[in-house]
Amino acid sequence: MTSMFLRSGLGRQMVRAKLPLKPLLRPARRFQHNGPDMEDYLLPGQKSAQNILKGFIAANAVMFLAWQFSTTHTKGESPDLLKTKNNMTRELNDKFVFRSGDIAHGKYYGVLLSHFSHVSIMHFGFNMMAFWSLGNGIIMSLPLMTGPKFLTLCLGSALGSSVATYANKQSRGISNGSLGASGLVSGIAAAIALRAPFAKMQFMFIPVGIPAWVLTGGFFAYSAYSVAAYDPRNPPLLDHAGHLGGAVFGALYYIMSLRRGRTPGVWR
Structure with a gap:
């Protein structure tokens, strides 16, 4: 493999008042190389997958801006604008943050929409750089990657993350919300x-x-340890169970489907 594998992403953030995310990992720039860009050699299916990657990042950017607009207040704002912002904040908290108790009340928005939601600039920035870097890596490395396959990987990992988050929080009575990609x-x-x-x-x-x-294995081992060693007196900022759920789906989907695309027509 050449020039496309980059650093991995950040933790899925546990929402707690006025506690900023402290990122564990950061993405890297692509290695420099001479000659045509790798994008010049993408097959139509890979280009479709990359368009979906760009669409996910654009959607996250729109939601980040929505959070910033609704939660940023300036002196002298009109009552109507303040009311609009407050209503918007309530809607974002209701639909773009995932809480385990939402399921019992028939509110399923956050299961997926929370993965498009960031409040902190650092959380948003590092997650999106990691998503772009790693997303391009998996797309460029698999000749048979298509838009539907990449979409399945993304949405399936998001769902796997939310399922693990739900199971962990329900079993321990954790009420904190989670958001982030x-x-x-x-x-x-x-x-x-x-x-x-x-x-x-x-x-x-x-x-x-x-x-x-080594790096991803170590990070997921740390996540597993953090879930097992959970202390309610000192709850973590990161949704470690969500990391594990997303990773499990990503690994299974690669083994069961994407692995076929390493070389067209060959399983190895």
């Missing part, structure tokens, strides 16, 4: 680690590349 990013990271386990990824502040299987 990192459950989805975790699914893509898991697929990348299986597709090219020795591709170099980089951990924050460490200037050397680390094999994908």
Whole structure:
């Protein structure tokens, strides 16, 4: 593999008042290379997948701007504008944050929509850079990747993340909401680690590349430990169960479907 495997993404954020996200991982720029861009050699299906990737990022950007508009207040705002912002904030909290108690009340919006939702600029920025980097990596590395397959990987990882989040919170009575795309990013990271386990990824502040299987394996092992060692007196900022749920779907989908696309017509 050449010039396309990048650092993995951030944690799915647990929503707690006035506690900013402290990112664990950050994405990297593509390695520099001479000659035509890899995009010049994409097949039609891969180009369709990349368009979906761009669409996901655009949707996340729109929702991030919506959060910023609704939660940012300036001196001298008119009562009508303030009312509009307050109503918008309530709608965003209602539909774009996932809480386990929502299911019992028949509110299913957040199961998927929470993965398009970021409040913090750091959370949004790093998640989207990781999503772009890793998404392009899996698209470019699989000749038979298509738009529907990439969409299935993304939405399936998001659903897997929400299912794991729901199960963990219900079993422990956790009421915090979750938002952010990192459950989805975790699914893509898991697929990348299986597709090219020795591709170099980089951990924050460490200037050397680390094999994908080591970095992602270590991160998911840490997530599993954090779920097992949960302490209600000191709840984590990160939704570790969501990471694991997204990763499980991404790994299974790669093994059961995407792996066929390594070389057309060949399973290996």
